[in-house]
Amino acid sequence: MFAxxxxxxxxxxxxxAAFVCGPVGWFLVLRGQSFASHALSHVGFAGAGAALLWGxxxxxxxxxxxxVSGMGMGMASDRVIGRDVMIGLVLSLAMGTGALCLHFLTxxxxxxxxxxxxxxxxxxxxxxxxxGALAIGCVVCLGVMxxxxxxxxxxPDVAEAKGVNLRLLDVLFLALVGIATAMCSQxxxxxxxxxxxxxxxxxxxxxxxxxxxxxxxxFALALFEAxxxxxxxxxSDCPASFWIALLGSAVFAAANLVAHLRGR
Amino acid sequence: xxxxxIEAGQLSVSYGGRRVLDQVSFAIPPxxxxxxLGGNGAGKTSLFRAILGLTTPEQxxxxxxxxxxxxxxxxxxxxxxxxxMVAGQLNxxxxxxxxxxxxxxxxxxxxxxxxxxxxxxxxxVDAQDLAMRPVMSLSGGxxxxxxxxxxxxxxxxxxxxxxPLASLDPARMRETTRRIYDLARERGLTVLFSTHDINPLMxxxxxxxxLAHGKALLGSVDEVMTTPALSALYGxxxxxxxxxxxxxVVADGGADTLHCCDCAEHTR
Numbered sequence: 001m002f003a004x005x006x007x008x009x010x011x012x013x014x015x016x017a018a019f020v021c022g023p024v025g026w027f028l029v030l031r032g033q034s035f036a037s038h039a040l041s042h043v044g045f046a047g048a049g050a051a052l053l054w055g056x057x058x059x060x061x062x063x064x065x066x067x068v069s070g071m072g073m074g075m076a077s078d079r080v081i082g083r084d085v086m087i088g089l090v091l092s093l094a095m096g097t098g099a100l101c102l103h104f105l106t107x108x109x110x111x112x113x114x115x116x117x118x119x120x121x122x123x124x125x126x127x128x129x130x131x132g133a134l135a136i137g138c139v140v141c142l143g144v145m146x147x148x149x150x151x152x153x154x155x156p157d158v159a160e161a162k163g164v165n166l167r168l169l170d171v172l173f174l175a176l177v178g179i180a181t182a183m184c185s186q187x188x189x190x191x192x193x194x195x196x197x198x199x200x201x202x203x204x205x206x207x208x209x210x211x212x213x214x215x216x217x218x219f220a221l222a223l224f225e226a227x228x229x230x231x232x233x234x235x236s237d238c239p240a241s242f243w244i245a246l247l248g249s250a251v252f253a254a255a256n257l258v259a260h261l262r263g264r
Numbered sequence: 265x266x267x268x269x270i271e272a273g274q275l276s277v278s279y280g281g282r283r284v285l286d287q288v289s290f291a292i293p294p295x296x297x298x299x300x301l302g303g304n305g306a307g308k309t310s311l312f313r314a315i316l317g318l319t320t321p322e323q324x325x326x327x328x329x330x331x332x333x334x335x336x337x338x339x340x341x342x343x344x345x346x347x348x349m350v351a352g353q354l355n356x357x358x359x360x361x362x363x364x365x366x367x368x369x370x371x372x373x374x375x376x377x378x379x380x381x382x383x384x385x386x387x388x389v390d391a392q393d394l395a396m397r398p399v400m401s402l403s404g405g406x407x408x409x410x411x412x413x414x415x416x417x418x419x420x421x422x423x424x425x426x427x428p429l430a431s432l433d434p435a436r437m438r439e440t441t442r443r444i445y446d447l448a449r450e451r452g453l454t455v456l457f458s459t460h461d462i463n464p465l466m467x468x469x470x471x472x473x474x475l476a477h478g479k480a481l482l483g484s485v486d487e488v489m490t491t492p493a494l495s496a497l498y499g500x501x502x503x504x505x506x507x508x509x510x511x512x513v514v515a516d517g518g519a520d521t522l523h524c525c526d527c528a529e530h531t532r
Contacts, residue, residue: 030354144369151366154359157344158414161316163337164367205353208398211362211372214354 001234010120010240012128014226016135017187017196022219023142024180025201026211027173031153034198036073036174040181041193043069043094048115048185049101058115059130063182069094070174075167118189118241120230131183138179145172150211187226188241195241196222199248203255208262221251267330269294269422269454270315272480274324277310284310286478287324292456292471294329294421297448298482299465300458302475308458309345311475312424315456316342328422341420343411345427356402356410357395360386363414385413388447404431408440416447422454429459437464462489463510489513 001007028034044066051061114122123131142149152159152169160166184193200221204214229244236243268291277285284307292298300308313319314326317333328338361374361382374382386392391409394402399410408428415423425444429437441457445468448455459465462472462485472488474481474497481488481497488494489511491504505512 143371147365147370147372148367150372151362154354154362155344155414158342158363159366160318161340161342161344162363162367208353208355210354210358 001231005125006121006123007230007234009123009125009128010230011227013120013123013131014187014230015223016128016131017183018200018219018222018226020135020138020180021184021197022200022204022217022222023139023146023215024176025197025222026204026215026218027142027146027149027153027201028177029198029201029205030150031173033174033177034194034202036070037177037181037184037197038194039073039088039091039094040066040070040174040178041185041190042091042098044178044182044185045115045190046094046097046101049098049105053101053104059127059182059186062115062185063134063179066178066181067175068178070176070178071171074171074174114189115185116189116191117239118185118187118192120187120240123186127186131186134179134183138176138183141172142176145169146211146215149173188244192241192245195245195248196225199252200225203252206252206255206259208259225251266294268292268327269296270326270328270456271330272311272314272324272326275314275321275326276323277307277314277319277321279307279310279319283322283478285314285475285480288475288478288480289324290473290480290482292454292473292482294454295452296470297445297455297468298457298471298473299462299469300456300473300475301460301462302458303460306475307478308475309426312342312426312456312458315424316340339419339421341415341417341423343408343415343423343425343428345430353398353400355396356391356399356406357382357386359399360395360410360414360417364417381417382413385416386410388416389413389443405436405440408432412444420453423448423456425455425457427458427460429461429464434464437461441465441468466509466511485511 025037028037044062047065048058048062050065052058148159148164149169151162152164152166156166180197181193184196188196201218203221204218207217209217225244225247228247229240232238232243233240270292271290273289275285275288276283284305300311302308310319314321315328317338325332328340361378362372364374364378364382383392386395389409389412391406391413394406394410399407402410408431412425412428415425423444428444429440432440441464444455444457447453456473457465457469466485469485471482472485474488474494476494476497477499479497481493489504491502494502494504494513503514505514
């Protein structure tokens, strides 16, 4: 299967997506913001559709709209309005805009399907440079902010008292979630971002690893899902996103079983 | 005369459009164990937030050890109420350790000295057995012990404890108060301990800071917990009753109000 360039490209793209989704997803689950990635992927869908209409790359439109929306979510004060209400409103607006874009994209139904369900085998080798730069930038930023982010996630009141800027961290982190969502959507599609972003991280947390090891395990599990999905897709001729979703559920179920057996 | 550990002068603070502290002045001597009493909405948490620099006073000032520290730089350990605590599936040890140098940028590595400090804080509150369990599996009282360990990190000279007895049964209340008192005496800490019920603190506290209707009254138990003093603070007749070495504050003499020290708040 590695004789084909599109397969080699797919494996590298899957590695880069897992590299970002593992640690970002770990914080996302820890902070109870899993739904944010789902919402941002829908916002990104609208952005990608709009970009295609303007003849721009879908990844560019997806990334920009997801990052801007993530920062907007972070800036919205949860003391004024419930975070879940805000995310729900953004999601509804994005779905409506996405529907509008789909209406105009009927000449290219394949593009819409690729956005919704992913098209990992269609990623061009030149896209890997973009994905690689985004992955490195995203993980470096997360690494720099991970200590105060962990503190703020677990104990917001104490962190604020110790001088941690909660709002700044919220905005920066959700911007990173936007980038990670854009990368992940290239692999799994908009509708299945949850499987690569949340399932490995939730399994890692369920197993009780500490922050550093937990993020590493989340990356390893995401990589297992992504590469496993590609291999199974090759063998079965079924979509990779289906296998990734199936492996994500299996990994989480297995982690729950292990945690239960260990008395956690 | 030594510099007060915490000093407020003409301090006014509003919360949600309501002035909860109105030109309050007091000076807390260093090394004292102070019960901060008052009903819901009396301004206990607002006072703590003002001390920590998280709330900007509308008027007046609050100083810690005679200085106005920048946010996050004062020698204060803070134990908040548990309502915003993310229980999570992390172990208790990692939750406590997250607070150590938590405002510094970088990866959440723990050096050997950092590990030793976290372990020492857990030992101080007898919480090593809790440290290896997921926080979400711990009871309210067990989580309180972890939060207390967290407040002890970075060697604070002052502890602000916001409702540390909430969700504890009476026996645990007394045990927790004694643990905090022993720690404070051993380390020479100044402690502000907010609570609804004064009785678990009887025999431990040096002073009472009673908050009601935006006003504050600081003094010894015998000075503050009297019928004339609290009637003046509330601006209405209340009665302080001692029964079986317990104190009750009663408004309008209703027998069914004889439950806790701040009944006046609820029956007015």
